[in-house]
Amino acid sequence: MSGPNKNYDPVEVAALDPEAIDQAVASALAAASAATTLDELKALRAAHQGDRSPLALANREIGALPPSAKAEAGKRVGQARGRVGQAFTARQAELEAERDERILVEETLDLTVVDDARPIGARHPISLITERVEDIFVAMGWEIAEGPEVEAEWLNFDALNLGPDHPARQMQDTLFVAPEGSGLVLRTHTSPVQVRTMLDREPPIYVLCPGKVFRSDPLDATHTPVFHQFEGLVVDEGITMAHLKGSLDAFVARLFGEGTVTRLRPSYFPFTEPSAEIDVRCWICSGEDDNCRTCGGTGWIEVGGSGMVNRRVLSAAGIDPDRYTGFAFGLGIERSLMLRHGVADMHDIVEGDVRFSAQFGMEI
Numbered sequence: 001m002s003g004p005n006k007n008y009d010p011v012e013v014a015a016l017d018p019e020a021i022d023q024a025v026a027s028a029l030a031a032a033s034a035a036t037t038l039d040e041l042k043a044l045r046a047a048h049q050g051d052r053s054p055l056a057l058a059n060r061e062i063g064a065l066p067p068s069a070k071a072e073a074g075k076r077v078g079q080a081r082g083r084v085g086q087a088f089t090a091r092q093a094e095l096e097a098e099r100d101e102r103i104l105v106e107e108t109l110d111l112t113v114v115d116d117a118r119p120i121g122a123r124h125p126i127s128l129i130t131e132r133v134e135d136i137f138v139a140m141g142w143e144i145a146e147g148p149e150v151e152a153e154w155l156n157f158d159a160l161n162l163g164p165d166h167p168a169r170q171m172q173d174t175l176f177v178a179p180e181g182s183g184l185v186l187r188t189h190t191s192p193v194q195v196r197t198m199l200d201r202e203p204p205i206y207v208l209c210p211g212k213v214f215r216s217d218p219l220d221a222t223h224t225p226v227f228h229q230f231e232g233l234v235v236d237e238g239i240t241m242a243h244l245k246g247s248l249d250a251f252v253a254r255l256f257g258e259g260t261v262t263r264l265r266p267s268y269f270p271f272t273e274p275s276a277e278i279d280v281r282c283w284i285c286s287g288e289d290d291n292c293r294t295c296g297g298t299g300w301i302e303v304g305g306s307g308m309v310n311r312r313v314l315s316a317a318g319i320d321p322d323r324y325t326g327f328a329f330g331l332g333i334e335r336s337l338m339l340r341h342g343v344a345d346m347h348d349i350v351e352g353d354v355r356f357s358a359q360f361g362m363e364i
């Protein structure tokens with residue numbers, strides 16, 4: 001840059017030479033229109049419009065001119081800078097429009113394309129709970145026993161001290177297998193597996209019998225004609241109700257959470273004597289909320305039946321009731337699922353919609 005022109009020497013400073021300025025403008029315009037990307041344009045703009053560009057230098061030289069020459073040079077440089085600025089701004093708008101157009105095309109989503117991603121599915125919570133219950137008892141040294149779903153009437157009823165006049169044998173509960181008098185029913189509980197096990201082998205017996213059972217109930221919010229139970233059976237020397245209580249407490253603590261306990265409430269079942277309903281301490285309020293919606297404020301939730309195996313059942317199965325005693329219990333899996341997870345409608349459990357099952361996690 002030249003120093004101030006103190007002598008007012010009417011000398012044109014090189015950078016302000018009209019030709020040089022035209023030249024700078026021409027090369028800036030060429031550069032702007034040659035830029036093909038926004039990044040490139042930005043770099044070129046810095047070179048042609050930035051502080052070190054020829055036109056910026058020329059602008060700074062104006063100060064060194066004699067006053068008479070300043071106006072004209074200022075106008076010339078100002079117009080030149082204006083044209084260059086406009087050219088770059090216009091080119092930038094063009095390149096941005098091209099970019100936006102390209103993004104619209106590249107990122108277009110075809111919403112009509114059929115998505116063939118297959119969901120991985122989910123296991124049914126009934127299967128998950130059943131396996132968890134099995135694991136708990138197997139860990140205590142018990143075995144799993146199974147029996148047929150189409151069962152001999154004798155095993156489903158008679159051997160369990162449910163005589164021919166017992167109300168549970170009436171048509172409203174039991175699904176009989178045709179033809180009439182076939183002697184076969186769809187088992188109404190898993191208790192016949194008790195009898196099968198005792199007929200099959202000698203004590204000591206420690207078995208868990210999970211399975212599907214059937215009753216002629218219509219499907220509604222709280223009932224289903226096909227549901228699942230698991231039955232526990234222990235027959236050994238010296239077995240008492242304390243063993244029943246201890247086994248149930250150990251079990252519920254593992255299924256419902258540490259600290260959950262059971263309560264046995266007197267009841268009646270033909271195949272056990274004495275018999276008891278099994279209540280579980282409410283795992284939501286622990287008996288401390290009179291308005292608890294899970295237990296209805298009672299602090300306890302009924303989950304099944306139990307008792308000491310009736311002597312007559314032991315005898316029917318060929319076991320000496322003077323030498324051996326045993327206990328049995330039965331719990332409904334659907335009911336436990338509804339209570340444990342707040343499932344309000346049995347339809348959700350029965351229908352097998354994967355969106356319902358998926359909520360219970362993907363554990364295998």
Ligand code: PHE
Pocket residue numbers: 188189190191231269272304305306307328329330331
């Ligand atoms: N079998 C009974 C039922 O289905 C439950 C139960 C099993 C009760 C074992 C006592 C002992 O309701």
